[in-house]
Amino acid sequence: MPQTTPETLLPEGLTHTTMTERIAGLVLEPRARGRWRLAFAVSAALALMFVVCLGTVFTVGVGLFGVNIPVAWGFPIVNTIWWIGIAHAGTLISAVLLLTRQPWRAPVARLAEAMALFAIVCAGIYAIVHLGRPQFMQFLIPYPNTMDLWPQWRSPLVWDFFAISTYFVFTLGFLYFSLLPDFATLRDRAHSRGLQIFYGVMALGWRGSALHWARYEQVNRVLAAVAAPIVVSVTGIISLDLAVSLVPGFHFTIFPPYFVAGALFSGFATVSFLAVVTRAMFGLKDLITRRHLDYLGRMMLLFALVVNYAYIQEVFTAWYSGDPYQRAVYINRWTGPYAPAWWAMFVCNSLLVQLLWFRRVRRSPAMLLALAITSNIGMWLERFQIVFTSTYASYMPSAWGLSGPTLWDLLVALGSLGLFAFLLLAFVRLAPVVSMHDMRVSIYRAVHKEKSGD
């Protein structure tokens, strides 16, 4: 990565006052709300459909999904892994880029954190859905019950529960903590009494004193340091759901790092998607510059290459094992009934991403948006083919059976997208979409550097 300077990432003549007025104005005096309203209405309707569909599935049973006995997990686990993956880049951007002091982090960090939180909400809901008997989910929690029953610590389901809940609590805490100074700004700028009280309560008495900032910095660093292991552990644990089984196609030691790379790839793709949409929707093209998009594109490319390396390793391991069943799974992925999913994944994750080598592609919002969408589709197909092709045909041909999604699978999947969009749109309406205090630091550094240079 070439040497970057904060000046080029900030528009000319941006001061603390103009920046705060613009960002806070997006929340307090929103203009051009037509598109937001339309998007919010559509996503709210989809989120409502999600609730209704899940209510039906929980009442009638998971038989509504297209799961059967060879493919016992189906869509719910595919979507759990997909959402967890998306959640991942949020923590990486907000924490790891903070620790490594990357100057381009400021305008996209808030988006990434919010995305992480809402994606983990969807992942958590899907994890409960995939249990099969969600009404017994309390058995995952170690609590003193009259059955003297403790969770089965050897079960990946229990690991999932702890991984997802840890990640949820962490992202919620990290996001809220970084919002405190911005809520205080909104409280001070709000005109109506109701908003003043709302943001005042949300700001938890933040006064911006030197002591507050000192503590803020301290806690933020500690949280960021805690986040780094979480980034690699949570998806790693989810991948063990598959890897600890003896199913050919699941049973690989490469799975944890492979899933982490895939998660970061899809996460960066989603951040790119949201960055492009946000800068267009809220007119932030000078704050989230093409240069930011360029960096996001590079991160996408980096993790796409790691994912492709994992694909090669997976195939190599299957061949090198000499195990006919392991090999058969791969031949089957390329030629069997689910082959279109594999080849579509190959096009999305291996071929199309190569366009990101070109600077012009990375700097073009439309191209980046298109590649973000194809990458997320590719990553979804990757999880689909791992889950479906590995299980539908195992050792005994008598136990083989195809499985396909039902209408309920599709409605719930669409509903989860709706819920994600609904939460995100509500968030950008209530909180600043760009971290104002992080931007102030960037502006200060830029001005300071200019002066010392003179």
Place this chain on the structure above:
Amino acid sequence: MPQIFHPRINGLTRILLVGGALALLAVACVAYFVDRSPYLTGQGAVPEQPVPFSHEHHVGGLGIDCRYCHTSVDRSTFAGLPDTYTCMSCHSQLWTNAQMLAPVRESLKQDRPLVWVRVHKLPDFVYFNHQAHVTRGIGCESCHGRVDRMPLMRQAKPMTMQWCLDCHRHPATALRPKDRITAMGYAPAGNGDALLHQYRIHTDRITECVICHR
């Protein structure tokens, strides 16, 4: 800029934060105890029976053995409930006109069994076996309590899985010699380990899931 919040709000917030944490703790404590209370376990419940049969009178007063009525207790999973003929083996001679026994005579006349109400209920996923228990040194009293002191039959124990496991983890304390199984008020003689060996009870096996859940 005017103050948005009164200075007292600081104190109030602290009270609310501490109070909220305490309230959560209180809810957890209440839930813990309600879950174990007779209200939810049914301990002490006395269901209404077709005939107000007194175990106190028949067991404590007359000294009839449990197996006289519960005939299959040592041969079957189900202890067995007495049929009308068992009642009538005495009551065709004794208290033949008692109002209390009218349903028994009616049952005999119409050849319809008495519908006794189950007092000790277990969920249908629990495969409890009376035979396995009474032939391996577990007395009736251990689960059903002092029935010789119950004018009307009541649920003596909580019947929770925790309660089952208390004994399955430490069976030696509850074991009795073979001839004392139906005795009431039996005090363990401290020979639990010898009995454990005699009954050939494998303590490592009897806490496995499949012992009770199949």
